[in-house]
Amino acid sequence: MKVSLTVNGETREIDAEPRLTLLDALRDHLRLTGCHTGCEHGVCGACTVLIDGAPARACLLFAVQADGLEITTIEGLAPAPGELSLVQDAFCETHAMQCGYCTPGMVLTAHALLRDNPAPTRDAIVDAISGNICRCTGYGQIVEAIELAARRLAGSNAPAKGDAA
Amino acid sequence: MKAAPFEYSRPSSVAEACELLTRDEDARIIAGGQTLVPMMAMRLARPTRLVDIARIPELAFIRDDSDAIVVGGATRQAALERHASLAARLPLLARALPWVGHAATRNRGTVGGSIANADPAAEIPLVLVTLDGSIRARSTRDDKVIAADDLFEGPMATALALDACLTEVRFPTWSHARMGSAFQEISARHGDFAYVSAAAQVALDGDGKCVACAIGVGGATAAPTRLKAASAALLGGRLDDAATREAIAAEIAALDIMIDPHASPAYRRRVAVTLAHRVVIAAHDEALSRTPA
Ligand code: FES
Numbered sequence: 139m140k141v142s143l144t145v146n147g148e149t150r151e152i153d154a155e156p157r158l159t160l161l162d163a164l165r166d167h168l169r170l171t172g173c174h175t176g177c178e179h180g181v182c183g184a185c186t187v188l189i190d191g192a193p194a195r196a197c198l199l200f201a202v203q204a205d206g207l208e209i210t211t212i213e214g215l216a217p218a219p220g221e222l223s224l225v226q227d228a229f230c231e232t233h234a235m236q237c238g239y240c241t242p243g244m245v246l247t248a249h250a251l252l253r254d255n256p257a258p259t260r261d262a263i264v265d266a267i268s269g270n271i272c273r274c275t276g277y278g279q280i281v282e283a284i285e286l287a288a289r290r291l292a293g294s295n296a297p298a299k300g301d302a303a
Numbered sequence: 304m305k306a307a308p309f310e311y312s313r314p315s316s317v318a319e320a321c322e323l324l325t326r327d328e329d330a331r332i333i334a335g336g337q338t339l340v341p342m343m344a345m346r347l348a349r350p351t352r353l354v355d356i357a358r359i360p361e362l363a364f365i366r367d368d369s370d371a372i373v374v375g376g377a378t379r380q381a382a383l384e385r386h387a388s389l390a391a392r393l394p395l396l397a398r399a400l401p402w403v404g405h406a407a408t409r410n411r412g413t414v415g416g417s418i419a420n421a422d423p424a425a426e427i428p429l430v431l432v433t434l435d436g437s438i439r440a441r442s443t444r445d446d447k448v449i450a451a452d453d454l455f456e457g458p459m460a461t462a463l464a465l466d467a468c469l470t471e472v473r474f475p476t477w478s479h480a481r482m483g484s485a486f487q488e489i490s491a492r493h494g495d496f497a498y499v500s501a502a503a504q505v506a507l508d509g510d511g512k513c514v515a516c517a518i519g520v521g522g523a524t525a526a527p528t529r530l531k532a533a534s535a536a537l538l539g540g541r542l543d544d545a546a547t548r549e550a551i552a553a554e555i556a557a558l559d560i561m562i563d564p565h566a567s568p569a570y571r572r573r574v575a576v577t578l579a580h581r582v583v584i585a586a587h588d589e590a591l592s593r594t595p596a
């Protein structure tokens with residue numbers, strides 16, 4: 139059946155069986171392979187995308203269910219090709235990734251957190267990323283990256299709601 | 304892991320959804336899909352058709368009635384969590400919701416879905432049972448109210464007919480000035496399934512006497528259990544430590560406790576007593592801190 143997916147501001151129509159997950163649609167049909175396949179049953183968070191701005195697991199949604207909704211993947215965060223978003227930049231700077239498998243999900247989750255809560259406490263950060271598993275970093279630098287991004291966001295003159303989203 | 308093939312429909316009204324469900328007994332409702340989709344991926348569920356109710360406007364609402372907050376079946380858990388009057392009117396539910404899965408699953412998961420799924424460890428069903436709430440279910444045959452007490456029959460089993468659509472959930476609110484509530488659970492990690500969870504809401508009169516008391520435990524039993532005898536025994540008293548523990552322990556001693564590879568029945572029973580005791584004490588402390596009307 140025809141499914142219309144609006145991803146990173148661009149609407150594309152794909153031909154999908156109902157059983158195709160949004161995760162597989164993004165990766166195999168739209169070649170947006172930044173959305174990572176981990177457990178495929180909703181426990182790891184590697185496939186996190188934003189749906190209408192809120193983090194959700196792309197493996198827990200059939201593509202048909204996402205028809206017409208606004209989807210943001212890691213590919214849609216950078217302001218321009220070759221650039222990084224403020225959160226991505228903070229992740230690089232604090233070494234918040236090793237193998238990088240969890241990173242797109244972590245970064246998208248952090249973007250959503252900072253948009254709703256520009257000055258999160260450490261506990262709020264830990265809680266926000268608690269649904270995303272990282273097997274490498276031990277989480278310390280990921281929390282630091284999000285703290286750094288929050289500080290930079292506060293220091294930048296971008297309106298608190300705009301830039302992080 | 305990929306789901307088996309199925310047909311997909313997205314009706315625009317409850318009537319249309321019910322119609323689709325009557326036509327095919329292996330059709331299933333999908334709302335948030337946060338449990339059903341992984342079950343399908345693991346082939347533990349194999350519906351022939353999914354009836355997607357997530358965008359039916361009449362199922363997504365939160366209504367403040369005078370004696371309850373009524374929530375549409377397909378209302379997202381995250382929306383309820385953000386509802387302005389929740390913390391003041393349904394503090395127990397406000398405390399329990401952050402324990403439901405993770406933020407990313409609450410963004411898609413629905414209130415009705417969690418109830419219809421009836422996982423023994425689920426928090427929303429526990430709150431519904433503790434507060435003695437009810438649901439409403441519609442099918443092409445009827446439209447009826449089911450009390451929480453009659454709804455949960457066992458693990459993943461409810462009194463809901465297979466062709467019925469859960470349309471609304473009613474969480475009763477209390478109007479006492481001195482009210483307190485508490486929710487606690489034990490799991491391997493935050494966000495995992497609870498081994499045991501406990502919920503309590505109490506109200507006191509100006510004198511400090513208990514005038515309303517609701518205690519529930521989840522995870523330990525096949526379906527969430529309201530501790531009716533303990534609540535009745537504590538009513539009119541001052542919820543002192545020893546009496547509370549004794550009343551709770553006596554009732555929990557008689558319950559059938561579940562067994563699974565994660566926790567033995569003896570452990571679950573012990574933890575259920577401890578947690579239920581703790582939540583009543585915490586709820587009591589909070590109620591005491593409130594000034595009488
Ligand atoms: S791949 Fe979706 S949560 Fe693991």
Ligand code: FES
Pocket residue numbers: 234235236237238239240241271272273274275
């Ligand atoms: S960096 Fe390897 S899983 Fe997080």
